[in-house]
Amino acid sequence: MADTSKALRNTKQRKYMLELLKSTKQHPNAFWLYENMLGAFPRLSLSTVYRNLGILESQGLVQRLSCSGSFDRYDADISVHSHFYCKECRKVYDVDSAFEKMAVSNIECGGHRPESCQITFMGTCMQCLS
Amino acid sequence: MADTSKALRNTKQRKYMLELLKSTKQHPNAFWLYENMLGAFPRLSLSTVYRNLGILESQGLVQRLSCSGSFDRYDADISVHSHFYCKECRKVYDVDSAFEKMAVSNIECGGHRPESCQITFMGTCMQCLS
């Protein structure tokens, strides 16, 4: 998707986006980013957000989480960790269990060569339980 | 999505779909199912496929796999197992590692209540390696 032969420029928009992503513990989607950048960039367009998300992802600065059925979410925390998806409120939480380390270091993958691993728990979150 | 108060009927189309899903080791998307049912149901429409996938999913007979960026895939193997997603050929493979059993039985999930768990490895598959 991103052409690595290009000399990337450090755009205000892209810089701002990455900071925004790093500053939140949420796992925003493209539209959330768009809305939260409008203050700083009143003429911002959604396509810019999408294009920059693609660039950041291909640079490995951002992780794309595909949440079943709906829109993708993005996470600037690129450390190895799992996610918990609440089917009630649709929020995504970080989960730090012991499995993902084992899973990622696992090379017993039926002969395939894994590069990364996403562990997603699904259920009801703490907040929705009460 | 599916109304559980309804008395579901056993339609030819739905029965056939489930058999088709069970008969393949692939992880088909809606369109694959559509194409492979056209022989038996020449007037079949895509929306029927989608509606029945929703019903089967809510009955727990089928698992929905969300593959980043593109379309969803479905799996009639509802046993606990992981998936390997090849970024080259975009195929999805079943992987039977030891982790998922541990992961699903894990209740140390930051206070949330997990009901299921999807482990997805991403990388290059055996076939594309050679």
Next chain:
DNA sequence: TTAATTGCAAACGGTTTGCCACGTT
């Protein structure tokens, strides 16, 4: 200067929905 990037608008593609006829129970 020049090539990457932006904003805009239109296209795209997978999925959902409204409607009415059909077929299972």
Next chain:
DNA sequence: AACGTGGCAAACCGTTTGCAATTAA
């Protein structure tokens, strides 16, 4: 007969793309 379901077409919505103007290097 009653009502869940199918087919059809249009709507939906998140995402991508073409293009001319802008801007970082």
